[in-house]
Amino acid sequence: xxxKKPQAQSNVxxxxxxxxxxxxxxxxxxxxxxxQLYGMGLIGGFCHLYIGQEAVVVGLEAATKEGDKRxxxxxxHGHMLACGMDPGGVMAELTGRIGGLSKGKGGSMHMFSKExxxxxxxxxxxxxxxxxxGLAFADKxxxxxxxxxxYFGDGAANQGQVYETFNMAALWKLPVIFVIExxxxxxxxxxxxxxxxxxxxxRGAAFGIPGEAVDGMDVLAVKAASEKAVxxxxxxxxxxxxxxxxxxxxxxxxxxxxxYRTREEVQKMREERDCIEQVRDLLLSGKxxxxxxxxxxxxxxxxxxxxxADFAKESPEPSVEELWTDIYA
Amino acid sequence: MxxxxxxxxxxxxMEEGTLAKWLVKEGDTVSAGDILAEIETDKATMExxxxxxxxxxxILVAAGTEGVxxxxxxxxxxxxxxxxxxxxxxxxxxxxxxxxxxxxxPKAAEAAPVAVQxxxxxxxxxxxxxxxxxxxxxxxxxxxEEMRRDGTVFLMGEEVGxxxxxxxxxxxxxxxxxxxxxxxxxxxxxxxxxxxxGAAFGGLKPIVEFMTFNFAMQxxxxxxxxxxxxxxxxxxxxxxxMVFRGPNGxxxxxxxxxxxxxxxxxxxxxxxxxxxxxxxxxxxxxxxTAIRDPNPVIFLENExxxxxxFEVPVLDNFTIPFGKARIWREGTDVTIVSFGIGMTxxxxxxxxxxxxxxxxxxxxxxxxxxxxxDTVIASVMKTNRCVTVEEGWPVGSIGNHLSATIMxxxxxxxxxPVINCTGKxxxxxxxxxLEKLALVTTDxxxxxxxxxxxx
Numbered sequence: 178x179x180x181k182k183p184q185a186q187s188n189v190x191x192x193x194x195x196x197x198x199x200x201x202x203x204x205x206x207x208x209x210x211x212x213q214l215y216g217m218g219l220i221g222g223f224c225h226l227y228i229g230q231e232a233v234v235v236g237l238e239a240a241t242k243e244g245d246k247r248x249x250x251x252x253x254h255g256h257m258l259a260c261g262m263d264p265g266g267v268m269a270e271l272t273g274r275i276g277g278l279s280k281g282k283g284g285s286m287h288m289f290s291k292e293x294x295x296x297x298x299x300x301x302x303x304x305x306x307x308x309x310x311g312l313a314f315a316d317k318x319x320x321x322x323x324x325x326x327x328y329f330g331d332g333a334a335n336q337g338q339v340y341e342t343f344n345m346a347a348l349w350k351l352p353v354i355f356v357i358e359x360x361x362x363x364x365x366x367x368x369x370x371x372x373x374x375x376x377x378x379x380r381g382a383a384f385g386i387p388g389e390a391v392d393g394m395d396v397l398a399v400k401a402a403s404e405k406a407v408x409x410x411x412x413x414x415x416x417x418x419x420x421x422x423x424x425x426x427x428x429x430x431x432x433x434x435x436x437y438r439t440r441e442e443v444q445k446m447r448e449e450r451d452c453i454e455q456v457r458d459l460l461l462s463g464k465x466x467x468x469x470x471x472x473x474x475x476x477x478x479x480x481x482x483x484x485x486a487d488f489a490k491e492s493p494e495p496s497v498e499e500l501w502t503d504i505y506a
Numbered sequence: 507m508x509x510x511x512x513x514x515x516x517x518x519x520m521e522e523g524t525l526a527k528w529l530v531k532e533g534d535t536v537s538a539g540d541i542l543a544e545i546e547t548d549k550a551t552m553e554x555x556x557x558x559x560x561x562x563x564x565i566l567v568a569a570g571t572e573g574v575x576x577x578x579x580x581x582x583x584x585x586x587x588x589x590x591x592x593x594x595x596x597x598x599x600x601x602x603x604x605x606x607x608x609x610x611x612p613k614a615a616e617a618a619p620v621a622v623q624x625x626x627x628x629x630x631x632x633x634x635x636x637x638x639x640x641x642x643x644x645x646x647x648x649x650x651e652e653m654r655r656d657g658t659v660f661l662m663g664e665e666v667g668x669x670x671x672x673x674x675x676x677x678x679x680x681x682x683x684x685x686x687x688x689x690x691x692x693x694x695x696x697x698x699x700x701x702x703x704g705a706a707f708g709g710l711k712p713i714v715e716f717m718t719f720n721f722a723m724q725x726x727x728x729x730x731x732x733x734x735x736x737x738x739x740x741x742x743x744x745x746x747x748m749v750f751r752g753p754n755g756x757x758x759x760x761x762x763x764x765x766x767x768x769x770x771x772x773x774x775x776x777x778x779x780x781x782x783x784x785x786x787x788x789x790x791x792x793x794x795t796a797i798r799d800p801n802p803v804i805f806l807e808n809e810x811x812x813x814x815x816f817e818v819p820v821l822d823n824f825t826i827p828f829g830k831a832r833i834w835r836e837g838t839d840v841t842i843v844s845f846g847i848g849m850t851x852x853x854x855x856x857x858x859x860x861x862x863x864x865x866x867x868x869x870x871x872x873x874x875x876x877x878x879x880d881t882v883i884a885s886v887m888k889t890n891r892c893v894t895v896e897e898g899w900p901v902g903s904i905g906n907h908l909s910a911t912i913m914x915x916x917x918x919x920x921x922x923p924v925i926n927c928t929g930k931x932x933x934x935x936x937x938x939x940l941e942k943l944a945l946v947t948t949d950x951x952x953x954x955x956x957x958x959x960x961x
Contacts, residue, residue, distance in 0.1 A: 281741075283740060290743070304732055314708070342700065502742065
């Protein structure tokens, strides 16, 4: 069923649209809860929330199939939820408990799932880019048609290893989609202060990698771009770059007061561009869902998140023996 | 007066080579830049050019001669009007008159690995057929055998394919396994180490060759943060079964940025395994184990050892487990512990000491993570004295670590403090005399042993 927005793709059904609404809402409510638990001292260390950027992963995941791989930075909770990893396992990892996806040994920045083909969760800015190309290298070597998504930010886009990877990915025609989540701030440094050219998607041109900019607040636009990029990779045409223009509402991490931008700037984005509100409007104005339908989704999400938080609080800390396990296979 | 054309040094570590082919004959007129001959080093076949013009007088070393020492006269070059019988200028090369193999020392003597080797190695059964092989050949064979055995093993690095390896380690592998499995990379260590680590996450078993470990510093973030830590960070879900290999430590006259021993650096990292072999059989058996190991393995090779010949067992499936030291020589007065090229000094010192009536037990650690502490401790409990030998820097060295362990576990057995013989605490100088001083020497090992034995 068609939606009415001009940029929306006609192949999106009402059910799919509701699904995206649900997935984005799960990430937002989950992250809000994580922020709350951090404030209560239940989550420690670094905790980077994804609030505001939900349409990026949900839109990209909409074009994936079983076997496709994903890897990202430390701002990774949204990616894990979007690819179907258990919210309880993610939250329990945030609280450092044995029920966490890494048995409490990875924390917010380091989670993995072999089952869901999620390869972390990396704390060194830019490191996930060659690693993601390596996942694609493995698939190409093994002769399947899987695609790998290497997510990184506008900050990582200035790392040298990104360009080493662009070169090899293009040279070897690796099936990898480089997703630049441009949320406009590399920690506290605005893009204009750190980056010589504004259009990051053009940076593949020197290597012959096609790319495009995408409105990252519009999940349908992201989905359409993802489908195009995936088709390119599956056809054996090599890598593709998507610069997804997005915005994070919270600070870089929980301890960031975000003094580098105005409150008004954030407020304007929330009010005018919010990805969840956009889909909500689409659903209601197109009469694809009623207020009641959405309320019931909200309720379902709330229950999932509360259950995850309860699990994360109740799951015990890892046993002392865990200190010495998983060092060698 | 006739000019002598001398056997050239064509690489930093070349001491001798094969005069493969003459491209000129006696009586030919040559100009500067003309190719005179093809010379084979252990790494490559190189063309050798004339630097002066003149007429080729006598060819002193016949084509096909092996083991021609650097600086041996190989031909004479006559000035205009000179006779071929003109006496060659300097009297430096007495044997140079005959066109037969001149300075070629008998190969076997040159290759003789060490004077004394302890009783049969525990790594293979007594009576096993042995063959002579260089470290270089043993490494290549190990990789080739494992690549035949497992289709997910591949080799990636700079010049590993078409060039046949910057140090000729991967010679022949491209021909056998093709460009899908022997992959030439651009000169981007950080990038390709990351790609290889990602490929390991994705189910492959990469062997990453660093042209030397000096360049792996560009990639150390992926080696440590990505490869070594992922198994732990993922709660055991996934890791990086792969090998990072290449020459490590000082070669010869390549100065500070190309002469560093990383043994102690990597040995510090939980999640890595670290191998630093000395003999060709250990290179082979330990490389095969490294490739099969489900963890990231740092395999520290040595350029000077590449050309050394040792006995290697002829076995179909020869592997050596990690964490087992080898006792090369048994002794009663002192324990000398070393690894990698340090073994050269340790074994030479043991020979010299034997001549003076001091009996040294020489232990080759072979792997630095895990370390075979038990073998070292048992030996020290027997000899009551210990000297460690390594090329790396003194601060935070493997020797420091062993000293602490010996102190903790065998304090009451020690009759003298443990001495660590190491490289000097300076960047590697270029000048030949200073370079020698910067490295650990056999004499220093001998002196240290005399000190701990109070002789």
